[in-house]
Amino acid sequence: MDSRRLLRLSATALAAGGLVLSGCAGGSGAAAPSRESAAAASSAGTSGGPGGEISTAALGKYYAQKVSWRSCGAANFQCGTVRAPLDYAKPDGGEVKLAISRVRATGPGKRLGSLLVNPGGPGGSAVGYLQGYAGIGYPAQIRARYDIVGVDPRGVARSEPVECLTGARMDAYTQVDQTPDTPAEQKALAAAFKEFAAACQKRAGKILPHVSTVETARDMDIVRAVLGDEKLTYVGASYGTFLGATYAELFPSRTGRLVLDGAMDPSLSAETLNRDQTAGFETAIRAFAADCVTKTDCPLGTKSVPAALDALDRFFRDADAKPVPTGEGRPLGEALATTGVIAAMYDETAWPQLREALTRAMGGEGSAMLALADSYYEREPDGAYANLMSANAAVNCLDLPPAFAGPADVLKAVPFFEKASPVFGRNLAWAALNCTYWPTPATGKPHRITAEGAAPIVVVGTTRDPATPYKWARSLADQLSSGVLLTYEGDGHTAYGRGSDCIDTAINTYLLDGTPPKNGKRCS
Numbered sequence: 001m002d003s004r005r006l007l008r009l010s011a012t013a014l015a016a017g018g019l020v021l022s023g024c025a026g027g028s029g030a031a032a033p034s035r036e037s038a039a040a041a042s043s044a045g046t047s048g049g050p051g052g053e054i055s056t057a058a059l060g061k062y063y064a065q066k067v068s069w070r071s072c073g074a075a076n077f078q079c080g081t082v083r084a085p086l087d088y089a090k091p092d093g094g095e096v097k098l099a100i101s102r103v104r105a106t107g108p109g110k111r112l113g114s115l116l117v118n119p120g121g122p123g124g125s126a127v128g129y130l131q132g133y134a135g136i137g138y139p140a141q142i143r144a145r146y147d148i149v150g151v152d153p154r155g156v157a158r159s160e161p162v163e164c165l166t167g168a169r170m171d172a173y174t175q176v177d178q179t180p181d182t183p184a185e186q187k188a189l190a191a192a193f194k195e196f197a198a199a200c201q202k203r204a205g206k207i208l209p210h211v212s213t214v215e216t217a218r219d220m221d222i223v224r225a226v227l228g229d230e231k232l233t234y235v236g237a238s239y240g241t242f243l244g245a246t247y248a249e250l251f252p253s254r255t256g257r258l259v260l261d262g263a264m265d266p267s268l269s270a271e272t273l274n275r276d277q278t279a280g281f282e283t284a285i286r287a288f289a290a291d292c293v294t295k296t297d298c299p300l301g302t303k304s305v306p307a308a309l310d311a312l313d314r315f316f317r318d319a320d321a322k323p324v325p326t327g328e329g330r331p332l333g334e335a336l337a338t339t340g341v342i343a344a345m346y347d348e349t350a351w352p353q354l355r356e357a358l359t360r361a362m363g364g365e366g367s368a369m370l371a372l373a374d375s376y377y378e379r380e381p382d383g384a385y386a387n388l389m390s391a392n393a394a395v396n397c398l399d400l401p402p403a404f405a406g407p408a409d410v411l412k413a414v415p416f417f418e419k420a421s422p423v424f425g426r427n428l429a430w431a432a433l434n435c436t437y438w439p440t441p442a443t444g445k446p447h448r449i450t451a452e453g454a455a456p457i458v459v460v461g462t463t464r465d466p467a468t469p470y471k472w473a474r475s476l477a478d479q480l481s482s483g484v485l486l487t488y489e490g491d492g493h494t495a496y497g498r499g500s501d502c503i504d505t506a507i508n509t510y511l512l513d514g515t516p517p518k519n520g521k522r523c524s
Helices: 011-017 035-042 058-064 126-135 141-144 166-175 184-203 212-228 239-250 270-292 305-321 334-346 348-362 365-379 388-399 406-422 423-429 469-478 499-512
Strands: 079-084 095-103 111-118 146-151 232-237 257-261 457-464 481-490 521-523
Touching: 058 079, 058 212, 058 481, 079 126, 079 184, 079 212, 095 126, 095 212, 095 388, 095 469, 111 126, 111 212, 111 239, 126 146, 141 146, 141 499, 146 212, 166 184, 166 365, 184 334, 184 348, 184 388, 212 388, 232 239, 232 499, 239 257, 239 457, 257 499, 270 334, 270 348, 270 406, 270 423, 270 457, 305 348, 334 365, 334 499, 365 457, 406 423, 457 469, 457 499, 469 481, 481 499, 499 521
Parallel strands: 111 146, 111 232, 232 257, 257 457, 457 481, 481 521
Antiparallel strands: 079 095, 095 146
16 A cells, blocks of 8 residues: 655665665765854754744754764764754754764765765665665765765654554555445545554654654754754755755755755645656556567567556456465455556666566466565565654655545546556555545645755756656756756656766766756756
8 A cells, every 4th residue: 555655766776775765965065164163053043944933042952962973784884863852843842863874984085074865755764775875885986075974864764763553454554455446445445544544643642743844854954063064965865855955945055065866846735746646657657568568578468558558457457356376364466466566666677577576476476576565665574564654654644735635535536647647546546545534734735945045956857757757856946946957868766876877977076066967957
């Protein structure tokens, strides 16, 4: 069962780091000042933007804190904890502890400061991404000049994670029919969303109202100061682009070199975001089908793209009527089958795996397709789930009002979703119902982000991105007063570090010497 706006990563990073979310990094380009001077500068005046004016003097103890670093993970990684207020409106009303990790700049060359990375989600672990990929897999020239830093956002992974359903209940949740054909099935789907929301409220009640993107962006400014940087250097992927843009909106004068890869459009409503993303997955599945029909092992046939998509639709309907055995207690029904296919849409290097999984599932053995779905949900072999799905819903349902008021609204919207994607439309329309029953009211709303006064911000869009459609990148770059659009003409989710020398050179140059690419530059 897909959560609303689950924005995920490239299979390249997944293969390199064993993760499910992708990301990239950005930089300020200035030598770091002393921690004391940076913290002092950060404590003066107020910070504005969404959520109102907040006196940073009231946050002084957080900006002045020092991290007690310790060795952790693989060689050369350090870990620590950064404290932040639970509620920025009440700085003395409790706090959250944020997990932070870094790998120091290796040299040669003068150190440029800290480079924060966020892999997206929402709900992706930046610490896991750092230690599994960015800290060892980013270009050597970037790792030479920057400390690469990951901070798990509040409510995520190691930072007081939002917990909702137990593993067994998550198994049941992911198998609920998301293309309800009868009122009884609609009622069952709504009941599943209600159960999920109630479990989140029960198990994560204290932090649940305080995991918004605005609060996480404010946390990032504390981290910036604690690390001793005058300006934030950052690369965010997918949802991480919204986080980065929100930071620039709140703190334009403290915004250094930001790279936003696989951009979101903050001006759109939840319904529009979901429908646009549905169209993005349609683009991706058509690209997969066009490739598949040229292969002799294509399980969807070799006749034509329309014929292949018809075959996929029949497979989904057959799995709905009679789930495919998997060799364990979770048969492959339509919900899990659809999730497995969607999981492979994030990077074209996963297409051979999808062809094999479809071949086996259409032949009556669904374990390979189930494995794809499990990777999407971050389910472990022992049945435990990472908190990705819980955090994803918690953040999304705070950031925007729900897409729909109830099942009747979904029924009205289904034709428009099916127009956007005949393959996935009905499924993703119903998936957008999850925030309808959320126990905590949304604190955010759609709005344009201009970040007046910020340094150049590089916005990267991929023309056939399934999860963050290319038009979102164009829109965000246009909204930002200093936005610079960099385009990758290709498939998959995000572009940095995925094989385009043109993209990588443009971003690396920006991070290292501060020269952004020409606005509108295109790469393949």
